[in-house]
Amino acid sequence: MTVKKANQKEMLKAPYHLFLGCSDAELSIKTSRGIAQWNPDACIGEIAGGKSTLSIGLPKLSVKEAAEAGAKTFVIGLANAGGFVNPEWEPYILQAIEAGMDIASGLHRRLDEIASIKTAAEKYGVTLHDVRHGYTDLKTGNGVKRTGKRILSVGTDCSVGKMFTTLAIAEEMKKQGFDADFKATGQTGVMIVGSGICIDAVVADFISGGIEELSPDNAADHWDIIEGQGSLFNPAFAGVSLGLLHGSQADIIVMCHEANREHIKGLPHMAVPDIEDCINLNLKCASLTNPDVKLGGISLNCRNLSAGEGARQRAELEAKFGVPCFDPMITGAKSFVEAL
């Protein structure tokens, strides 16, 4: 298994050929959609297997056509319950290996657990990238202040829009002339930019150390825009969120929240925290490694609101907290970046 460095450049080689799986489960291909939306230049084509009719609007290419067009990595751009390689996917993966492509997977189970895939990869000399595995060379965190500036997205829960928020901020900052890099901490983020670290998949001792490595010393006017994970109020994943907060030494946090979410994702007995309480706890904890941390904005995911109600709630939060409130899908991150 390849040993990966959190701060390795170009872990995954572009361009990608995106594999959408063999079922019609629209929600399963969120990873492919994310890659195609945020890094379209890296995507050469898509392929749905079996009887699947799914598409994300890229050129529909066979594995052979994609390889001929120059595809370097075959990306398993979907997730399934259990996180394993479905036997239906195997022929497509093997074809891609035979065509000389690396394989990238964000599944829980490793690609090389499948003997046919392991053997073929060795035979054709391609790399199997399990982005959730292989970070075996990390150090524990030390909290020593690093140079450069950092923005971290935090949240009231999982899946409220932390990745989209940081991607939108990084894109807008580049547009406005900032020297900014998006730093991926989850599997979709890692596949979008081709590098990063799946921080929830490292050994617990190395959460903050992994983030310190992901976002090292940099020029004084450089900004790392770090993708957050989980929430300090999610009873499953708060440990990851706290290590991420300490490791990032954020100068600025952006609080991400989904309007009208009824309970913590997957846990109907757990209430979504009050946003003010969540901001205060994040600032309190973040101050351990950066006493100057500030709230820079609120990213309100308004997908469950009417346009008018969304605008009203954003205005209300801006007035209450004195920082820009935006929805990266509706308003973009312009107001946030202009206020920096």
Added chain:
Amino acid sequence: MTVKKANQKEMLKAPYHLFLGCSDAELSIKTSRGIAQWNPDACIGEIAGGKSTLSIGLPKLSVKEAAEAGAKTFVIGLANAGGFVNPEWEPYILQAIEAGMDIASGLHRRLDEIASIKTAAEKYGVTLHDVRHGYTDLKTGNGVKRTGKRILSVGTDCSVGKMFTTLAIAEEMKKQGFDADFKATGQTGVMIVGSGICIDAVVADFISGGIEELSPDNAADHWDIIEGQGSLFNPAFAGVSLGLLHGSQADIIVMCHEANREHIKGLPHMAVPDIEDCINLNLKCASLTNPDVKLGGISLNCRNLSAGEGARQRAELEAKFGVPCFDPMITGAKSFVEAL
């Protein structure tokens, strides 16, 4: 590799033969000292290899003598920088395997990485217990309230006495007639009681879920006394501490602090937190999964104080926080348990 369950009983078979290594580094054998102090009935003997003159006061037995006396597990009761099997140790480990003993190790590197050890274990049918590895079957946490009661030790830093505090509390509670179990979350604790989970060694996603499994539903008047790890104020390990706090659903936390510690362990640039600040943040975070959590006591490690100064500081903390303040090494945990 054996797949371990966090709540597995008798993961390690007693009695143990304790291996003290081949050097005279007194600090390296803290694990052996801990096992001999807290579970003397499990210890059949000790053996120092090479030119080592170390002893922890157990009968000095050769591997052969220990096996004849009934030893079931050869415990590598020491740590070294790097956490690997020193080649000098190999002959002793191989002798133990040939004598039919299981091997227990808390090292970072796995025993079966050494080909001779792996081969011998297979040949003689003994088990290699890497207590920092093999928790591959965990679930993510869910925060659902469990029956039974729980005490968790928390701290201002690592290595302030959290394990000793919880062992002393569990022992005192049993003496006073409580139905109480010590639950180990670190390698020495796991070796002392022969079961538990090294929570800093699990994948980050499973910290709180691992603790939920370690301390499942129990009788209403049963107490799990859970060993804490790290500190919410340690920039390397706070993620582990928070997951542990959420997973344990502690009814009562005990704050552990070392008097006169000058800075966070190994990090001279990080200040030890104010104890009140640390209590408040622990109670705030713990309330997510147990809104009724309370501070039950303060365990003050007074090893750097004179007897008089220690007594004065303990009295001061008792007056300030209104809970018993004790040093498990000096006063025992009686005052704490009586106040329950």
